[in-house]
Amino acid sequence: MVRKYRSALFYLVSFVIMGVTSTSVGAQTLADEAETALKKAVQYFRWTVSTNGGYLWIYSEDLKESAGEGKATETQIWVQPPGTPSVGFAYLKAYEATGDDFYLEAAKAAADALVWGQLESGGWTYKIDFRPKEGQRRYYYRHDKGKVNPKKRWNISSFDDNTTQSALRFIMAVHKTTGEEKYLSAVKYGLDFMLKSQFENGAWPQGYPLASKGYSRWYTFNDNAMNDCIKVMLDAYHIYGDEKYLESAKRGGDFIIASQLPEPQAGWAQQYDYDMKPVHARWFEPAAVCAAVTGRNIKTLIDLYLQTGEEKYLKPIPAAIAWLERSRLEDGQWARFYELKTNKPIYVNMDRKVVYEFVNIRPGYSWMGNYGSSAIRLYKKVKNMGREKYLSERNAPLTDESRRKRLVKLEPQVRAVIAKQDAQGRWVVDGKISCSTFIKNARILTDYIALAR
Numbered sequence: 001m002v003r004k005y006r007s008a009l010f011y012l013v014s015f016v017i018m019g020v021t022s023t024s025v026g027a028q029t030l031a032d033e034a035e036t037a038l039k040k041a042v043q044y045f046r047w048t049v050s051t052n053g054g055y056l057w058i059y060s061e062d063l064k065e066s067a068g069e070g071k072a073t074e075t076q077i078w079v080q081p082p083g084t085p086s087v088g089f090a091y092l093k094a095y096e097a098t099g100d101d102f103y104l105e106a107a108k109a110a111a112d113a114l115v116w117g118q119l120e121s122g123g124w125t126y127k128i129d130f131r132p133k134e135g136q137r138r139y140y141y142r143h144d145k146g147k148v149n150p151k152k153r154w155n156i157s158s159f160d161d162n163t164t165q166s167a168l169r170f171i172m173a174v175h176k177t178t179g180e181e182k183y184l185s186a187v188k189y190g191l192d193f194m195l196k197s198q199f200e201n202g203a204w205p206q207g208y209p210l211a212s213k214g215y216s217r218w219y220t221f222n223d224n225a226m227n228d229c230i231k232v233m234l235d236a237y238h239i240y241g242d243e244k245y246l247e248s249a250k251r252g253g254d255f256i257i258a259s260q261l262p263e264p265q266a267g268w269a270q271q272y273d274y275d276m277k278p279v280h281a282r283w284f285e286p287a288a289v290c291a292a293v294t295g296r297n298i299k300t301l302i303d304l305y306l307q308t309g310e311e312k313y314l315k316p317i318p319a320a321i322a323w324l325e326r327s328r329l330e331d332g333q334w335a336r337f338y339e340l341k342t343n344k345p346i347y348v349n350m351d352r353k354v355v356y357e358f359v360n361i362r363p364g365y366s367w368m369g370n371y372g373s374s375a376i377r378l379y380k381k382v383k384n385m386g387r388e389k390y391l392s393e394r395n396a397p398l399t400d401e402s403r404r405k406r407l408v409k410l411e412p413q414v415r416a417v418i419a420k421q422d423a424q425g426r427w428v429v430d431g432k433i434s435c436s437t438f439i440k441n442a443r444i445l446t447d448y449i450a451l452a453r
Helices: 002-049 084-098 101-116 132-138 160-178 181-197 222-240 243-259 291-308 317-326 373-385 387-395 400-420 435-452
Strands: 058-060 076-078 127-129 345-348 432-434
Touching (some): 002 435, 084 160, 084 435, 101 127, 127 132, 160 222, 222 243, 291 317, 291 373, 291 387, 317 373, 373 387
Antiparallel strands (some): 058 432
């Protein structure tokens, strides 16, 4: 009887071990395939697609046509995501996952392109032009300081659409990885610019130096402008340890608190004038309470609370969430804009009129969306767990079981990405090669490789 029990136990243990080993071997085999696919993809992007180490947004399959947010020439690259910094971050993640210097060199080439295109003012505009005469004629780059007349050359750095912020965060990450002085010089110059451009009340404008008129001079949340500025300062504090960067981030949070609109519409507007009143921007962006901004501001306040432990950053959130909950559309989502005082959802039609019905509305803009759900979930989780427990769980290393589950979840995505890659290492969708697709697929491969190592 004992002998039978031992025999059964032996086979059970052997089965479990074989199962675990089989899973591990299978994951490693797929990880090898993922590494091959990743290398092919980056080789194509680095050596065939890039311009001076940088990237646009989208290319035709034959590479004869290309564009960023707008048309671009063969000597231009885009800074605004998903352009050069976004692709560069994908390379840096690949290096961290594999340890292969090939990916680090590709990331450094992207960083070098951005350093070359840093404006004399300290940040970046949407694109960089490497044509010697055209670039010097249109833009006042930092490397041209003292060499050209700055008059009539563009020197306004943009915080719109994560432009300056993404470039600076990426170069900081490359400097952290390499320690090379040329990156530190660009970082310090850029961070000094961001400190200089921050208003005394903690806000940032859409662009700096300030324009004499127009909406770019106002305090700007639209398109994540201020939220991304705060992320830069938190990154800078984590990397360099200088308290002035943390203080800048906290001042940004103080502005979020100060600019919250009064009850019963305790959300935030996209932009504010110098009297702290909501103000319109482009013709289709009226002065209004904005659900998208409200959701993002809740997340930024939580980030600041987690960083500092200061409860003041949580205090505005319950009223903001209550407004979001009262303002849901029938399908559970939100309109982007709600009319001041009435709280009616509003839109802007092609006649440039503010209307209450979603008819003949200007296309190409996010008028409705699930803007608040993830922010509400995050707040509830942090409050329920408490700061220390939440941070401990977030920063805890993966257990073997968690790693296995993630590998299993990623496996079909990895196989699909590999299957869709052509012989040149490209992912061609509808005759186009896009940076967004490259970044998404490279991230899937990289995540799997990192988990399987």
